[in-house]
Amino acid sequence: MTTAEENYLKAIYHLSEGGKKSVSTNDVAGAMKTKPASVSDMLRKLGEKEVIEYRKYYGVHITDEGKKQALQTIRKHRLWEVFLVDKLNFAWDEVHEVAEELEHIQSPLLIQRLDAFLNYPKFDPHGDPIPDEFGDVKAKPRLVLNEMEIDQMGQIVAVKDSSAAFLKYLDKVGAYIGARIKILDKTDFDGSIEILVDQKKNLFMSKEVAANILIQQS
Template sequence: MIKLTHAEENYLKAIYKLSDAGKKGVSTNDISAEMKTKPASVSDMLRKLGEKEVIEYRKYYGVHITQEGKILALRTLRKQRLWEVFLVDKLRFSWDEVAEVADELVHVQSPILIQRLDEYLGFPKFDPHGDPIPDEHGDVRSRPRLPLTEIELNGTGQIVAVNDKSAAFLRYLDKVGAYIGARIKVLEKVEFDGSVEILVDNKKTIFMSKDVAVNILVML
C-alpha cells in the first residue's frame, strides 16, 4: 500500500478536486493557487508524487491523477468531510470553523474509526458545505447544481453547496441569512454588474454581488 505524508495527502486531494472540476491537465499554477504556496514548492511535491505513481506530470500537458491516486484522494476526502459533519452536528462548530480542525483529523490512519464514524453519523451523503461524501468504496453521489448567477429571473431552487469555503465568505452568508437548504427565488438580475436579488424561504430578500452569487450553488 502506498504511504503518503500529510503534505502529500493534502496536495493529492487538491489535485483531485481540480481535476474533478473539469480540468484535463491541472497546471502547477492551479495547484499553487489552491495550496497557497509558491510554484517552486509545487514542482518539488509533484516530483515526489510522481515517484509514488499517484500522478503523472508532463511539462506543457499538466498534471493527471492516476487511478491509484484517485482512490487515495477520495479516501482522504471521505475522512475530511465526515469529520466536518461530526464537528458541526455533534460538537457545534460553525461551518466556517471546521476546515482547520478537520485537516488535522483527516490524517488519522484508522479505517475502522472512519467506518464507525460514518455509522455514528447516520451515513451522511453531504458535508456541511454541500460537498458529496465518498462512500467506503469511493463512489460519490453527485447532484445537478448551478451557480446562482445562472438561475433565470423568477427561477426557484434550493441552495445545496458553496464554491468558496473561506471563513470570511461563510461568515458573510451567515450574516445575510443564506444557508445550505434554503429555498430561493431570483427576484432581480442586474445586467450592469451581474448582481442579483433573491427571496429566501419566502421571507427575506437579499441583494448579492456577482462575486458572492457565483459561489453559491443551487439545485433546481
C-alpha cells in the first residue's frame, strides 16, 4: 500500500464508522480534499486490492481486510500522537499533522517497540482508543454530547474535531479530556446545552460544539 492508498482507506474507514451502509464518492472526495474524478480512480484500485467492495455508482463498503489495514494505520497514527505529547511535550492540538506523516513509516518492529516504549497506551491524546496489533479496539461505547439527555452523566473522553481552533476553544472554556460532566439543560430550539463540569463549573455550549465532544458514560 502506498501512502495515498493508506490515506484513502483510512478516510473510508472513518466515513463508515457511523454505521453508514455505503460511502459515496463525494464523501470520500470531501474527506480527502480531492476531486470526485480522482476518487473514482482510486476506488477502482482499492477495489482490485479487495480492501473495499466497489460497485460503480453505488459507493463503497470497506471489507474486513480493509478494516484491518485501516486500523493498523490508525494504530500507528495514535501511537505517534502519544509519543509526541508524552515524550516530546507537544500540545495535544499540535500533533495531528506530524502524526499524519509518521503513520506511514513502514516498520512493524518500530511500532512494536514504540508501543512498548510508551507503555502500551490505550488512548491517544484526544481520547480516541488505540487499536491493538490485531486491529481490535476494546473501548467502551461513547456518546456524542449533543445527543445526551438531561441529567445524564459521563466523562469527556474524546473530541471529533481535533483542529487547533476547536481544541483551543475547549481549553479556554475549561473543558478537557477526562472532565466529568452532567447535562443540566437542553434547548430544543437551537440544540444548545448547559452542562456541569467537575461538579462545580457551569458551561453553556452550542449544538455545534457539543456535537464534537464524545462522552463515556459512567
